[in-house]
Amino acid sequence: MFDSLSDKFHDAFKNIRGKGKISEANIEETLKEVRTALLEADVNFKVVRDFVAKVKEESLGEKVIRGVNPGEQFVKIMHDQLAAIMGSEHEMIDLKRPPVIPMIIVGLNGSGKTTFTGKFAKYLKEKEKKDVYIVPADNFRPAAKDQLLKLASQVGVDYSDSDLSLSPREIALRGMQEAQMKGKEIALIDTAGRLHVDQELMAQLKDLKKALDPMKPEVLFVADAMTGQEAVNVAKTFHEEIGLTGVILSKMDSDARGGAALSIKYVTGVPIRFISTGEKVKDLERFHPDRLASRILDMGDVLTLVEKAQENIDEKEAEAMMKKMEKNKFSIDDFYKQMNMMSKLGSFEGILKMIPGMGGLMRQIGDLSPAEDEMKRIKVMIQSMTKKERDDCDLLKSQSRISRIAKGSGTDESKVRDFIKKFEQMRQMLGPMMQMMKGGGMGGFPGMPGMPGMGGGNPGFRQAPGMSGKMKKKGKNGRSPFGKKYF
Ligand SMILES: Nc1nc2c(ncn2[C@@H]2O[C@H](COP(=O)(O)OP(=O)(O)O)[C@@H](O)[C@H]2O)c(=O)[nH]1
Ligand SMILES: [Mg+2]
Numbered sequence: 001m002f003d004s005l006s007d008k009f010h011d012a013f014k015n016i017r018g019k020g021k022i023s024e025a026n027i028e029e030t031l032k033e034v035r036t037a038l039l040e041a042d043v044n045f046k047v048v049r050d051f052v053a054k055v056k057e058e059s060l061g062e063k064v065i066r067g068v069n070p071g072e073q074f075v076k077i078m079h080d081q082l083a084a085i086m087g088s089e090h091e092m093i094d095l096k097r098p099p100v101i102p103m104i105i106v107g108l109n110g111s112g113k114t115t116f117t118g119k120f121a122k123y124l125k126e127k128e129k130k131d132v133y134i135v136p137a138d139n140f141r142p143a144a145k146d147q148l149l150k151l152a153s154q155v156g157v158d159y160s161d162s163d164l165s166l167s168p169r170e171i172a173l174r175g176m177q178e179a180q181m182k183g184k185e186i187a188l189i190d191t192a193g194r195l196h197v198d199q200e201l202m203a204q205l206k207d208l209k210k211a212l213d214p215m216k217p218e219v220l221f222v223a224d225a226m227t228g229q230e231a232v233n234v235a236k237t238f239h240e241e242i243g244l245t246g247v248i249l250s251k252m253d254s255d256a257r258g259g260a261a262l263s264i265k266y267v268t269g270v271p272i273r274f275i276s277t278g279e280k281v282k283d284l285e286r287f288h289p290d291r292l293a294s295r296i297l298d299m300g301d302v303l304t305l306v307e308k309a310q311e312n313i314d315e316k317e318a319e320a321m322m323k324k325m326e327k328n329k330f331s332i333d334d335f336y337k338q339m340n341m342m343s344k345l346g347s348f349e350g351i352l353k354m355i356p357g358m359g360g361l362m363r364q365i366g367d368l369s370p371a372e373d374e375m376k377r378i379k380v381m382i383q384s385m386t387k388k389e390r391d392d393c394d395l396l397k398s399q400s401r402i403s404r405i406a407k408g409s410g411t412d413e414s415k416v417r418d419f420i421k422k423f424e425q426m427r428q429m430l431g432p433m434m435q436m437m438k439g440g441g442m443g444g445f446p447g448m449p450g451m452p453g454m455g456g457g458n459p460g461f462r463q464a465p466g467m468s469g470k471m472k473k474k475g476k477n478g479r480s481p482f483g484k485k486y487f
Pocket of ligand 2 (some may be wrong): 113114115138146190
């Protein structure tokens with residue numbers, strides 16, 4: 001997310017890092033670069049102007065000059081101001097009011113409305129335990145209803161079989177009636193878009209919103225983060241015309257530069273509620289301005305990582321594996337399970353970026369997809385092994401087994417041998433390492449499941465996934481998103 005902006009900030013901070021004192025001169029120099037970086041990221045110029053002024057004011061304040069480490073304090077000021085322009089804290093939609101709550105999803109064509117509707121239905125059902133009803137009200141694009149109903153079935157949410165010959169207003173009103181009769185709590189109404197702001201569309205949406213006004217609808221605008229300031233302008237028009245209650249930033253996984261995320265709340269006053277980070281229905285995160293500010297500044301986002309881990313990793317299983325590692329009983333089958341747990345957290349890149357300081361390192365390493373491909377190849381290899389072989393890798397000394405596995409997984413025998421050798425080496429290392437950890441020698445976490453040896457020593461990482469109960473107690477400040485590096 002926002003790699004180029006992160007890089008430029010990092011370069012800009014070189015002027016200040018390591019300096020004994022922040023002076024007006026080195027602040028000016030740094031802020032000039034910060035300003036350019038923000039403008040190049042397509043951030044609204046008024047936002048840039050106010051942001052830079054605020055950072056300057058804070059940096060030159062007395063507090064900082066007396067500070068121990070000015071460079072790090074400057075990063076902290078940047079962090080807080082970045083978070084502030086994006087809205088400071090996560091603002092959740094009010095879900096506590098009486099049902100049925102209508103939520104109208106609006107935005108331009110292709111911005112991600114329908115995808116978001118599916119994701120949000122899943123989120124509301126699973127995380128908020130709400131009974132959701134989906135109402136397809138896009139009668140502009142013929143395939144839109146099918147697309148949405150497929151998503152509805154995929155996430156297991158009930159839907160209305162809307163009559164698309166009616167007006168969006170009529171469709172929505174009927175949908176709300178059905179939702180009431182069926183005792184639903186929330187109705188998600190997916191509307192049509194256009195390529196650009198269009199008077200006919202605005203009139204239809206206004207009409208729809210007006211009809212639902214007595215039910216106090218949420219109006220959620222889906223903004224394609226890749227379109228930068230254009231998304232901000234469109235949001236502004238939608239807000240002036242129909243009144244928005246929230247913004248969703250979509251396609252945050254793609255190479256969006258940051259302009260939309262950093263300007264939209266400041267320019268429109270409408271809070272960003274969620275970010276969409278992929279094409280799958282699980283790729284939805286609540287929007288936390290402070291966490292995004294941390295990611296932009298390469299401070300990582302350990303809180304989100306921990307949340308993802310808690311959702312996706314079976315703690316009992318992880319603990320059982322740690323015990324096996326200690327006793328040198330870690331099997332290929334355990335390794336396989338670990339790899340699967342890891343992939344539930346996202347791509348290598350996505351995971352590493354959430355760890356403080358890793359963003360910059362990763363940009364030096366470059367492409368991580370070879371590692372990811374290698375992992376996929378290994379998975380296929382393991383899938384070609386029998387349960388017995390997975391549990392006892394001694395069996396894999398047999399030539400006939402190796403050649404069967406190579407054939408089954410479409411790879412060379414040498415690759416299979418190579419994997420078995422590496423697995424055995426890793427297993428031999430794990431036992432002593434776990435013992436050391438228990439003794440507190442390394443003072444940290446041994447690594448994410450499936451990636452032995454990656455962690456160690458990072459304070460922000462102490463409640464990382466897969467950690468055993470014993471270790472958790474040792475961590476002092478596991479919930480600090482920054483670790484000691486910056487503060
Ligand atoms: N990479 C990525 N693609 C997305 C995201 N959200 C939507 N898309 C894709 O964007 C395209 C348009 O999405 P759709 O929901 O149909 O947009 P709508 O016209 O506003 O309903 C589809 O190909 C989606 O798969 C996202 O968060 N990340
Ligand atoms: Mg759509």
